[in-house]
Amino acid sequence: MFQGSHSITMDAKGRIAIPAKQRECFMALSNGQLVMTAHTENRCILIYPENEWEQIRPQIEALPTFNKHALRVQRLLLGNATSLELDSNGRVLVPPTLRTYARLDKNLMLVGLGKKLELWSEEAWFKSVVNAELDDDAPPPELLTLSL
Template sequence: MFRGLHTINLDAKGRLAIPTKYREPLSTLCGARLVATIDTEERCLLVYPINEWEVIQAKIEALPSFNPAARRIQRLLIGHATDLELDGSGRVLLPPSLREYAELDKEIVLVGQGKKLELWSKSMWEGRRDEYLDMVSQSDQLPEELMSISL
């Protein structure tokens, strides 16, 4: 459902306008209800339609809480999960704690990832994207699954 890259401005209150092309599908799919949480590998946010998030949360909750690594993931992902709702103008308000984690300021990038979106600061995204491109051009060891995809 989500693909492409969108540069968006965050307003002074911490609101971002969801691209128009996503508003209707989100309204139909999940009643315009989203969940944002931190990415534990990158300084960005993960944004899910609530129905997608509920599946992931159930899997995270099912992890053994006596396993320290599983407990950390539970604390980080579920602990930071925040309900968001599109307002009448198609905007969502990001809480300060999530904006601080991802270092989001005025210019942000929304990156479609199929069933979810990622929110990045523009400068962090551009730096990371360039690193990824360097890794791809230097790597001759792509996963076998990628070798069967024809572009």
């Protein structure tokens, strides 16, 4: 579904224009309805077609609330989830709370990750992803089986 990275800009009102290919996916999958929420590990925003979000949400709601890690995930994902709709020009308003959370300014990166998109500040994208040093954590076994 969603792939590729796009350098985009946010206007003074906090709106972004979704590139044509991604816009077509949103229209086909959810009639232009989407959900934005906070990423739990990185200072970026997750963007799901609404129907994809509705499949994930029950799993998040079912997490044990007496576990501090699970509760943090619920608070970030559910507490920041905002249902939105693409306007006739393919634009969407990024909620102010999410703009603050992800430290978004004018220059952004929109990155396709299959069933969802990530929205990053351009500066954070290059610092945290493109130019990041990998830590000493071992890669997951599934990654070791991948051949490109």
